[in-house]
Structures are given as C-alpha cells and as structure tokens.
Amino acid sequence: MNLSRLDLNLVVALRALLEERNVTRAGQRVGLSQPAMSAALSRLRRHFGDELLARSGGQYELTALGQVLLERTSTAYDLLERLFSSQAAFDPATESRTFTLMASDYAVAVFGTALARRIHTEAPNVRLRFTRTPPTVVEDLGVLLSTTDGLLMPHGVVSDMPRTDLFADEWVFLVADSNEEVGERLALGGLSRLPWVTYQRTYDAPAVRQLGMLGIEPRVEVSVDHFAMLPFLVAGTDRIALIQRRLAELLSSSAPVRILAPPYESVPLQEALWWHPVHTHDPTHLWLREVAEEVGAELAS
Numbered sequence: 001m002n003l004s005r006l007d008l009n010l011v012v013a014l015r016a017l018l019e020e021r022n023v024t025r026a027g028q029r030v031g032l033s034q035p036a037m038s039a040a041l042s043r044l045r046r047h048f049g050d051e052l053l054a055r056s057g058g059q060y061e062l063t064a065l066g067q068v069l070l071e072r073t074s075t076a077y078d079l080l081e082r083l084f085s086s087q088a089a090f091d092p093a094t095e096s097r098t099f100t101l102m103a104s105d106y107a108v109a110v111f112g113t114a115l116a117r118r119i120h121t122e123a124p125n126v127r128l129r130f131t132r133t134p135p136t137v138v139e140d141l142g143v144l145l146s147t148t149d150g151l152l153m154p155h156g157v158v159s160d161m162p163r164t165d166l167f168a169d170e171w172v173f174l175v176a177d178s179n180e181e182v183g184e185r186l187a188l189g190g191l192s193r194l195p196w197v198t199y200q201r202t203y204d205a206p207a208v209r210q211l212g213m214l215g216i217e218p219r220v221e222v223s224v225d226h227f228a229m230l231p232f233l234v235a236g237t238d239r240i241a242l243i244q245r246r247l248a249e250l251l252s253s254s255a256p257v258r259i260l261a262p263p264y265e266s267v268p269l270q271e272a273l274w275w276h277p278v279h280t281h282d283p284t285h286l287w288l289r290e291v292a293e294e295v296g297a298e299l300a301s
Helices: 008-019 022-032 034-048 064-084 105-122 143-148 205-214 227-233 244-252 283-300
Strands: 053-056 059-062 095-105 124-132 150-154 163-169 170-175 197-198 219-223 240-244 259-260 269-274
Touching: 008 022, 008 064, 022 034, 022 283, 034 059, 053 150, 053 170, 059 064, 059 205, 095 240, 105 163, 105 227, 105 283, 143 150, 150 240, 163 244, 163 283, 170 244, 170 283, 197 227, 219 227, 219 240, 227 240, 244 259, 269 283
Parallel strands: 095 124, 095 150, 197 219, 197 240
Antiparallel strands: 053 059, 150 269, 163 269, 170 240, 170 259
C-alpha cells in the first residue's frame, strides 16, 4: 500500500458515509455537496473493490466489509486527529482541548472529581471526558489507548504500557447495618455462606482471583456494572459486597451499611494512569500526567 497515493480526505468521507449510511446526510456532516460525496463514495468503492453501502429497500445498509471498516475508520480518524493536533508546547492557561480518560465509576468518584477540579482551576478552556472502560480492554489495550489519553486502572489487570502510580487503596466488605448474622468481624466461612452482590466486569480480577485461591466461592445473588451501586444493593439485606475502601467511605453516608475488614490479608490496590507510548513525549499529555500525579499525591497524603 503506497500511502502517498491516498487522499486522506477520504478517511473523513468514509467515516461519515459508514456512520450516516446516507450520501446526502454524510455530505452535510462534512460540508460537501451531494455530487461531491457521491464522487467520494465511487472512489472508495473502487479502492476497496466493494459496494460498502448497498441499497436495501428505500435505504442503504453496510456490506460485510463496510461493517468491518466502520470501527477501523473511527479508530483511524481519531489517530489522524490526534496526530495533526499535536503541539510543540502547551499553555494550560490559554489552550483549548479535550482530554479523554477511560475509567470505572470508582476511579471517577475517588480520583476523577479531584482531577476535574484541579483542571478547572489551572486550565479553564480544557475539557475532561470520562468514558467507561470496555470489557475488551485487555484484548484491545494498544488500540484503545492509541485513541484516548489514558486509562485509570489498578495494577494487576493490564501491563506492558507506560504508567504513573496515583494512589493506594484497599478492599473491604460491606454489610447492612441491620445484618444480625455478621458481628463486628467477618468470619472466613461466612463469605461462602452469605449471598453476594458483585461487580460484574471481569477485568477487576486480582481480588476475585484471591478469593478463589482461598477456596471461597461467592454465592452471587446480584451483579451490577457500577461499584457505586453496591452499598444500595447491600442495605436492608443479608448480602455482602467487596468494594474499595475509599469509595465505601465516600458512599457510607448514603446507605445504612457497615464497612468491615476482610478476614484475610487482601491483595493491595494501586491505582495508576496508563497511556500509549505515542503520548509519552507529547507536551499536552506531559502536563496532564503532571496534574494527575499531583492530585494522586494529595489523595495519598
């Protein structure tokens, strides 16, 4: 493939066509007339040797190749946008840009809120966007990090990427204030007997793996994909839940629950900011990491 022969404007047209599935709307989206967008579609069809958009009744549907290109084109567009928006220097007081971080609701509540306050103070024109960490993060780590500014994730799940440590936390258990089966301490045997509320995303594996190594098989009654929902699903029941201490303390006044230490030495939890190597020397990203490290140090103290 000789990239010098390609018109990169076709990436913009291809993304609009695949997402809109309509020549007129795609043209309006990127500022091209209907004939100009039709011409771009013809060029793309010749290049790929595929219709990409096939008429079905009164509308267009993506071909099999069009479906494959839909996600790839979005990734390529994001990469090109980041490439050509790179700067030699970054002045937080005057620059305007958006930083996107993948994070769980735990990371946003405990760390993201403090980071957002700091950025608001130091860089009034900078926007911060948090997106949910996808279940495929481990399999597609390189691709995902190449199209975003970073990932907030504890150690033990991802590796082989640059990172900076932010703050430490620990795993604790929640039980309802009204739970008379549990006293001031949890017994190891009770962890298998009591019903559980669990966080259902599989990439928070270290704490779950530890339970298996201890021979504990949680009897899961409810699962949820937000850590912040755990206290409310424990309150008023005999369920237990495993949660990060910082988040548990943050939410403890919102639900009638008790925080108890595990009846074993739990694995440590070290939250970090991970990024793709392409960002390492980017001045804008260097500034973001410096601010993140300062906020993390404040939390740690």
